[in-house]
Amino acid sequence: MYRFFAAVGFLFAFAGVAHWVVPAGRQAYALVAARDDAARLADLQLEGVLTPQRAASEIDAALAQDDGELAASFVELAEARGIEVSPEQQARIALANAPGARFARGAGRFGQGFLTGEGEDLAGLAGATASDLTVWGDVRDLGREAIHWAKGEPVDRLMVDLAGAGIAVTGATYAAFGAPLTLRAGLSVLKGARRAGAMGGRFAGNLATALRGGRKAEVATLVADLGAAGSKAGTRATFAGLRHVDDAAGAARLRGLAEAKGGQTLAIVKTLGRGALFVTEAMARLAFWVLAAAANLVGLVASFNSTVVAMLRPLWKKKRSRAPLPA
Incomplete structure (x- = not known):
């Protein structure tokens, strides 16, 4: 037996x-x-990961750092997935994102973005884009690299290439009455990501090779994808996603995610990291x-x-x- x-x-x-x-x-x-569907991929991977407890802790952490943008992104993501956000948290987020508070934070960041081209939020990118549209931003970046060259310091060749392309695109923007504005915004995103260290080495290498190899159509598509992602999801979300992008195909995935998820994108990338765009682990x-x-x-x-x-x-x-x- x-x-x-x-x-x-x-x-x-x-x-x-x-x-x-x-x-x-x-x-x-x-x-x-x-x-091949970044939005669907993110939805599947969020199952069992974004629990009510995780959402609440992420919101509290963002509010503790006075990061109303990230907190609002998590609230939008939580509501989209049927997770309830406490009234107390909603009140704190509303206070952090009140027009007066946003203006106080945004005015300085807009000026900083205009003068330096640096900025990870919407106000900073708006300032950087405004400076690029007046050609000041590209001239400023070329001048900065020229100073580095004169001092015998390392020159960022990729930044020089982007600034040169930016001057050409700015001229086309004025000539076409704003038609290639997405390209202009995408170049501003790339330059800002380069300064902020949000651009991976492989992506930077592939971009530099495409620029110097004369692959204009590929570069234009990539830049337009990043510009569209920034307009749909915001600069910080685009920077966060760009850390995990290696080539033009990755930029297209980021655009698809941003267009499908909008303001949720920042919270999705914060939660899933590279898994928000790619399925290698799966x-x-x-x-x-x-x-x-x-x-x-x-x-x-x-x-x-x-x-x-x-x-x-x-x-x-x-x-x-x-x-x-x-x-």
């Missing part, structure tokens, strides 16, 4: 494991199926769960066969014992 009980035990064990293996494998497959998870499911299936079949054999073995022994002896 011990063989029968052991087989039944293994059968129940493998059946119990299937309760976890099957749903996990299904989720991993859904992530891989959504690999591929590894899918491979693991496929192997686990295969092993579980083999175990189920083997334990079921062992159980049947253990049940029928006594009958075989009885038939053999009753068989007549040969004369």
